Amino acid sequence: MSLYVIGIDYGSDSVRALLVDTSSGRELASAVVHYPRWSQGLYCEPGRDQFRQHPQDYLDSLEQVLQALWQQAPAGSSSKVVGLSVDTTGSTPVAINSAGVPLALLPEFAQNPNAMFVLWKDHTAVAEAAEITAAANDYAARAVGPNYLQFIGGIYSSEWYWAKALHVLRQDAAVRAAAYSFVEHCDWITAVLTDTTAPADFVMGRCATGHKMMWHQRWGGFPPNAFFTGIDPVLDGFATRLNADTRTSDQTAGRLCAEWAQRLGLPRGIAIGYGAFDCHMGAVAANVRPGVLTKVMGTSTCDITVASPELLADKPVRGICGQVDGSVLPGMIGLEAGQSAFGDLYAWFRDLLSFPLQLLGQSLTPAALEALQAQIIPALSLEAAKLTPGQTGITALDWVNGRRTPDASQRVAMAISGLKMGSQAPHMFRALVEATAYGSRAITERFREQGVPVDSIVVIGGISKKSPLVMQICADVWNCEIAVLDSEQSCALGAAIFAAVAGGVFPTVAAAQAVMASPVCQTYQPNAVKAAVYDRLYKQYQQLGDFVNASVAVESQGAV
Numbered sequence: 001m002s003l004y005v006i007g008i009d010y011g012s013d014s015v016r017a018l019l020v021d022t023s024s025g026r027e028l029a030s031a032v033v034h035y036p037r038w039s040q041g042l043y044c045e046p047g048r049d050q051f052r053q054h055p056q057d058y059l060d061s062l063e064q065v066l067q068a069l070w071q072q073a074p075a076g077s078s079s080k081v082v083g084l085s086v087d088t089t090g091s092t093p094v095a096i097n098s099a100g101v102p103l104a105l106l107p108e109f110a111q112n113p114n115a116m117f118v119l120w121k122d123h124t125a126v127a128e129a130a131e132i133t134a135a136a137n138d139y140a141a142r143a144v145g146p147n148y149l150q151f152i153g154g155i156y157s158s159e160w161y162w163a164k165a166l167h168v169l170r171q172d173a174a175v176r177a178a179a180y181s182f183v184e185h186c187d188w189i190t191a192v193l194t195d196t197t198a199p200a201d202f203v204m205g206r207c208a209t210g211h212k213m214m215w216h217q218r219w220g221g222f223p224p225n226a227f228f229t230g231i232d233p234v235l236d237g238f239a240t241r242l243n244a245d246t247r248t249s250d251q252t253a254g255r256l257c258a259e260w261a262q263r264l265g266l267p268r269g270i271a272i273g274y275g276a277f278d279c280h281m282g283a284v285a286a287n288v289r290p291g292v293l294t295k296v297m298g299t300s301t302c303d304i305t306v307a308s309p310e311l312l313a314d315k316p317v318r319g320i321c322g323q324v325d326g327s328v329l330p331g332m333i334g335l336e337a338g339q340s341a342f343g344d345l346y347a348w349f350r351d352l353l354s355f356p357l358q359l360l361g362q363s364l365t366p367a368a369l370e371a372l373q374a375q376i377i378p379a380l381s382l383e384a385a386k387l388t389p390g391q392t393g394i395t396a397l398d399w400v401n402g403r404r405t406p407d408a409s410q411r412v413a414m415a416i417s418g419l420k421m422g423s424q425a426p427h428m429f430r431a432l433v434e435a436t437a438y439g440s441r442a443i444t445e446r447f448r449e450q451g452v453p454v455d456s457i458v459v460i461g462g463i464s465k466k467s468p469l470v471m472q473i474c475a476d477v478w479n480c481e482i483a484v485l486d487s488e489q490s491c492a493l494g495a496a497i498f499a500a501v502a503g504g505v506f507p508t509v510a511a512a513q514a515v516m517a518s519p520v521c522q523t524y525q526p527n528a529v530k531a532a533v534y535d536r537l538y539k540q541y542q543q544l545g546d547f548v549n550a551s552v553a554v555e556s557q558g559a560v
């Protein structure tokens, strides 16, 4: 009998479920459900960079996506499922009480955004991130302890766990009084399915802890309590309450509990693997290996590669989102980088252009308005494709949502130079696409400068399939071949690969990948002439970036 597994991929807006046959890697069925509260814009304040997700959204949508999956799947599929694993966005933590319940699931906190998951792109904790960076540098300078940021790029980001926890604790006395700990989405949902949410039973995955929570084997887990209380006494006890015994995603976290077996229509007791972040599992579906950089290109980008422990030894890679033993593949160092906005930069421009439509288009139905807006990026892409590199005269930065890497900073902003009366919307759009490609190139160059080889690039995520224009400009700017992965659900497929190992179908991740990883469906080749022009234009991008960095540094010193 064929054995099946399920990969669950919690993205920024929706959750996807994928059913895969472990004997062939065939994707038998998939389904997507959007988070109901999030879709209405609840609990978010984009003007303040506040993006919160209700835990009930994750629970409701999980149940719904499995119901939708069974509608697509061949009859009798559910009884053949032997494992399930989950990936989520991150760092996306929530405050829990001493019973392990996310505070927003309690009636008194049900409408409180500080009691909800703080989504990866929530940038309300910029000040707290800077304090954590300063504290780590100070600790190391005074030789009180190691630099706890050395294996996560040297700069703590506002997108990460401790900055978010500190921000929420400071902001909200009621949450502070009730919070026992904070848990990441990928660890919590795994614990829900295995009925291990109680803090005494709670075990976390290596991915979230290593990349976002300052866990490292060098210091035996998390930094000491004194490090955190030195930043703010409100953090007292939070690190000591965390279990330092973290696990890689090939390991079995537990068995599907009776309640969730019933809610999901799955056999009770099937294996549940440890959770991880979306891009890390996507990279596994893309056969990541040393020298191969996998990029999830969507709203943001997440760039993942792996290196052998021998190559990196304990050498820190500056300015990236971490190097963590086993965060992607067991036995390898997983390295993460990325851009805080990629497709989001195009969406920003689309929204800018369509603002007057919203004001003046009262005669349009909401559906008609939405249909019109949906045509803006494709129409701009067709026109922008007619332009040649350098023709626009415009240089733009991709930092509209801050900079994730290289060298995290949410204080930097986007800038555009070279606008003239002749600059039309397609010119601007092409400049924005080029900006995102330059931002990506900066990451690859940083990896190479720091001794991490990048010989080839495999891309996954929505944009890799939606936009030949973006992909060709990337190939030309990066001056390298780009392979596009066939699977439409690469992150969920990666989760399914881990589920197959956790479920005992394969002894190792490599064995599961050999059968289940996705093939490449298309490649883009760089054009040598265009690549030479882009080499020159990339320097203008770097100069504009230097200017913005310098302005931010001056502002931070209070000189302006």
Ligand SMILES: Nc1ncnc2c1ncn2[C@@H]1O[C@H](COP(=O)(O)OP(=O)(O)O)[C@@H](O)[C@H]1O
Residues within 6 Å of the ligand: 011, 012, 013, 297, 298, 299, 300, 342, 343, 344, 345, 346, 347, 377, 378, 381, 461, 462, 463, 466, 467, 470
């Ligand atoms: N034709 C297109 N060309 C370029 N970008 C696009 C196009 N259509 C949508 N996008 C961008 O794709 C992004 C969504 O990517 P996707 O991978 O589908 O979602 P997610 O990042 O949530 O997983 C949006 O930011 C949007 O601006």
Ligand SMILES: O=C(CO)[C@H](O)[C@H](O)COP(=O)(O)O
Residues within 6 Å of the ligand: 010, 011, 012, 013, 088, 089, 090, 091, 120, 277, 278, 279, 296, 298, 299, 300, 301, 302, 336, 338
């Ligand atoms: O930073 C991350 C992982 O480390 C986020 O999970 C990721 O960038 C979110 O991506 P998407 O919008 O494609 O779900």
